[in-house]
Amino acid sequence: MTDALHSEKFLILDYGSQYTQIIARRIRESGSYCEIHPWSMEDQAIRAFQPLGIILSGGHRSVYDAGAPDLRPAILDLGVPVLGICYGMHLLTRACGGQVHPSDKREYGGAEIRAEGPSWPPSSLFSGWLGTSGHRVWMSHGDHVAQVPPGFAVVAVSQGGLVAAFASTSRPIFGVQFHPEVDHTENGADLIDRFVRQVCGAHGLWTATGFIEHEIAAIRAQVGSDHVVLGLSGGVDSAVTAALAHRALGEQLTCIFVDNGLLRLHEGEEVMATFARHMGVKVLSIRAQDRFLGRLVGVSDPEKKRRIIGHTFIEVFEEEAGKISGVRWLAQGTIYPDVIESAGGKTGVATNIKSHHNVGGLPERMGLKLLEPLRELFKDEVRRVGLELGLPGEMIFRHPFPGPGLGVRILGEVKKEFADILRQADHIYMEELHQSGHYQKIAQAFAVFLPVKSVGVMGDGRTYEYVVALRAVATRDYMTADWYPMPLELLKKISNRIINEVQGINRVTYDITSKPPGTIEWE
Numbered sequence: 339m340t341d342a343l344h345s346e347k348f349l350i351l352d353y354g355s356q357y358t359q360i361i362a363r364r365i366r367e368s369g370s371y372c373e374i375h376p377w378s379m380e381d382q383a384i385r386a387f388q389p390l391g392i393i394l395s396g397g398h399r400s401v402y403d404a405g406a407p408d409l410r411p412a413i414l415d416l417g418v419p420v421l422g423i424c425y426g427m428h429l430l431t432r433a434c435g436g437q438v439h440p441s442d443k444r445e446y447g448g449a450e451i452r453a454e455g456p457s458w459p460p461s462s463l464f465s466g467w468l469g470t471s472g473h474r475v476w477m478s479h480g481d482h483v484a485q486v487p488p489g490f491a492v493v494a495v496s497q498g499g500l501v502a503a504f505a506s507t508s509r510p511i512f513g514v515q516f517h518p519e520v521d522h523t524e525n526g527a528d529l530i531d532r533f534v535r536q537v538c539g540a541h542g543l544w545t546a547t548g549f550i551e552h553e554i555a556a557i558r559a560q561v562g563s564d565h566v567v568l569g570l571s572g573g574v575d576s577a578v579t580a581a582l583a584h585r586a587l588g589e590q591l592t593c594i595f596v597d598n599g600l601l602r603l604h605e606g607e608e609v610m611a612t613f614a615r616h617m618g619v620k621v622l623s624i625r626a627q628d629r630f631l632g633r634l635v636g637v638s639d640p641e642k643k644r645r646i647i648g649h650t651f652i653e654v655f656e657e658e659a660g661k662i663s664g665v666r667w668l669a670q671g672t673i674y675p676d677v678i679e680s681a682g683g684k685t686g687v688a689t690n691i692k693s694h695h696n697v698g699g700l701p702e703r704m705g706l707k708l709l710e711p712l713r714e715l716f717k718d719e720v721r722r723v724g725l726e727l728g729l730p731g732e733m734i735f736r737h738p739f740p741g742p743g744l745g746v747r748i749l750g751e752v753k754k755e756f757a758d759i760l761r762q763a764d765h766i767y768m769e770e771l772h773q774s775g776h777y778q779k780i781a782q783a784f785a786v787f788l789p790v791k792s793v794g795v796m797g798d799g800r801t802y803e804y805v806v807a808l809r810a811v812a813t814r815d816y817m818t819a820d821w822y823p824m825p826l827e828l829l830k831k832i833s834n835r836i837i838n839e840v841q842g843i844n845r846v847t848y849d850i851t852s853k854p855p856g857t858i859e860w861e
C-alpha cells in the first residue's frame with residue numbers, strides 16, 4: 339500500500355520471540371505503521387515492502403543450531419536502518435563478521451547495563467538514553483556476542499561484562515542483547531521511539547484520525563453500492579467495526595444483534611440504545627433465547643456447550659442475514675492479533691476467524707465477501723479509533739466477554755433460572771466495581787454460578803441456596819493473569835448486596851487463583 343497513512347512503514351521479522359507483538363505495539367505507539375512477518379520472508383517481498391526500518395525480533399534458538407532461522411540478505415542490502423534484538427543481534431553479529439558464543443550461564447530477568455567507553459555512544463539511538471551508571475533492562479538469552487563485527491563498536495556492557503549493545507560506526511545497524519520492548523526495561527519504549535523517529539526519520543503519520551479517513555475511503559471503494567451485514571456482539575471490536583462501517587456506508591449497513599439468553603443484564607438494551615437510537619445504525623435485534631436455552635437442556639460439557647452456542651448463533655445469523663436483500667459483504671471485527679498467530683511466535687497465518695464472531699463457513703455458504711476494516715489494528719488502537727468515532731467510553735473500555743457468555747459461567751447444565759440469578763449477581767458486582775473505581779484497574783471481572791446448594795441462616799430460618807463465585811484478574815495479555823487484590827471492605831459490600839438482593843443465593847466466594855494454574859473462566 340502506498341497511501342499516505344502507510345507510506346512510512348516498519349518491518350518486524352519474527353524469529354519466534356514471545357515479545358514480537360510488543361515490538362509492533364511500541365512502533366505503533368511511536369506513530370508509525372508496521373507489520374510482523376515471519377523471518378523466512380523472501381528477499382523479493384522484503385524489498386517490495388519498502389520498509390523505512392527493520393527490526394529483528396528475539397528468538398529462543400541459537401544461531402548455531404542446525405536449521406536455525408537465518409538472516410535474509412535483503413535485510414542488510416537494502417541499506418535501511420536495522421535494529422537486532424537478542425537473537426536478531428546475534429544474527430547481525432554473524433552476518434557482519436563477528437562472533438557469538440554460548441554462555442556458561444543464562445542471563446534471564448532484570449539486569450543492569452552501562453554505557454561503555456568515555457566517548458561512546460555517538461549514535462542517535464543511544465545517546466542520552468544510556469548513562470554511565472546502571473540502566474535497568476530485561477534480559478533473556480543464553481548465547482552472547484563474544485566479538486563485535488569489524489567496524490562495529492560496543493555501546494553498552496552488562497554487569498557481567500558481556501556486550502549489551504553495539505552499533506556500526508559507518509551504517510545505521512544496531513544490536514541490543516536486552517529487550518527494549520518490554521516494560522521491565524527502563525525507558526525501553528523511548529529507545530524504540532528513537533529508532534523510529536530519529537534514526538529512521540519517521541513523521542508519525544499513523545494516527546486514529548488518519549486511519550479513520552483512510553478506512554472510510556477504502557470501505558467505500560471496496561463495497562461500492564453493495565449491502566453489508568455485521569454481527570454485533572456488544573464487544574469492543576464489533577462495536578468499532580460497526581461504527582466505522584456506518585460512517586462509511588450509512589444505510590448500506592445492517593447490524594444483527596442476537597440475544598442468546600446468555601447476555602449480561604440490560605446488554606441488549608444498551609447495544610440498541612448506543613447504535614440504533616444514538617447513532618442511527620440499522621440494527622435488527624433478534625430474540626433467540628428460547629432456541630439457545632432449549633438446545634442446552636441436559637448439556638453440561640463445557641466444550642459441547644460452546645459448540646452448541648456457536649452453531650446456533652451461525653444458524654440464527656444466517657437466517658436473519660438471508661432475509662436482507664442485496665447483501666454482498668459480511669463485516670467482521672477481526673483485529674491484528676487475530677491475523678498474526680502469536681502462539682509459539684509463528685506469524686503469517688491470515689485466515690483466522692474469531693471464535694466469538696463465529697460465523698465460520700457462513701461467508702462461503704452465503705457467497706459473502708469479508709470486510710475487515712480493523713485487521714491492521716491492535717486492541718489499544720481499536721479503542722482509540724472507537725473513541726474518536728464517538729462511541730461511549732463505557733463500551734470501549736469494557737472487559738472482554740466470551741462469545742458463549744454466561745453459558746460458560748454457569749457451571750454444568752445451563753438453565754434460565756440460573757442465568758437470571760447470575761445476571762443479577764453479576765450486575766451488582768459490576769455496579770460496585772464501577773462505583774468504587776476498581777473496574778478500570780481490573781482486566782476482567784465476572785460472577786460465576788455454582789449449581790451447588792449450601793446451608794445458610796437468614797432471620798430465624800435456615801436457607802439452602804446456591805453459591806456465586808466472584809472472579810477478578812489483572813493481566814495485559816490474558817495468557818497469564820494474577821487474581822486481583824480486591825479491598826476487603828468492597829468484597830463485604832458486594833457480598834452483602836448479592837445475598838440480600840438476589841433470591842436464590844446465600845453464599846458468595848472470591849476466587850484467589852492465578853493463571854496458571856487456573857484459567858480465567860471457570861469452564
Ligand code: XMP
Nearest residue numbers: 644693694738739740741742816857858859
Ligand atoms: P481462559 O479462561 O482461557 O480465558 O483463561 C482467556 C480469555 O479468553 C476468554 N474466553 C473466551 N472467549 N469464547 C470467547 O470468545 C470462548 O469460548 C472463551 N473462553 C474463554 C476469557 O473470557 C478470557 O478473556
